[in-house]
Amino acid sequence: MATTLKQAIKKFLRPQVEAVGFAPVSRFDDAPEKHHPARVCKDAKAVIVIGIPVPQGMLHSPDYNLYGVHRTYHSAYTKLDHVALALSNFIEAKASIWRCLFPATRRWFFMSLNHGE
Numbered sequence: 001m002a003t004t005l006k007q008a009i010k011k012f013l014r015p016q017v018e019a020v021g022f023a024p025v026s027r028f029d030d031a032p033e034k035h036h037p038a039r040v041c042k043d044a045k046a047v048i049v050i051g052i053p054v055p056q057g058m059l060h061s062p063d064y065n066l067y068g069v070h071r072t073y074h075s076a077y078t079k080l081d082h083v084a085l086a087l088s089n090f091i092e093a094k095a096s097i098w099r100c101l102f103p104a105t106r107r108w109f110f111m112s113l114n115h116g117e
Contacts, residue, residue: 005095009048012090016083019051050083052076 006022013020025044028036037044054076 005091008094009087009091013050013083013087016086017050017052017080019049021049023047023049048087050080050087052079 010020024046025037028038028047033039037047054072
């Protein structure tokens with residue numbers, strides 16, 4: 001991915017997420033087959049990883065329960081989905097080409113996060 005496009009992506013994402021990373025698809029070579037980016041986009045050359053903090057205090061609440069965890073994560077998933085959609089449109093407009101981007105934040109996640117940078 002060209003450095004200027006990476007810089008534009010970071011600048012676009014800066015106010016929306018806490019973490020941004022870029023990884024070559026080759027970084028996923030030892031990922032399980034069904035968790036490889038090529039399963040979603042066969043011509044992928046890079047993966048963009050984004051992240052936001054999840055409130056840690058919720059995990060230490062005296063009334064901590066599975067419902068609270070799910071509600072917090074669902075809120076995070078929704079935000080990340082919106083950011084990923086906006087990023088997809090931004091890259092398409094900036095690069096003038098279609099890129100295979102998708103929100104990979106769903107609870108039925110299918111790509112390995114262990115291989116991102």
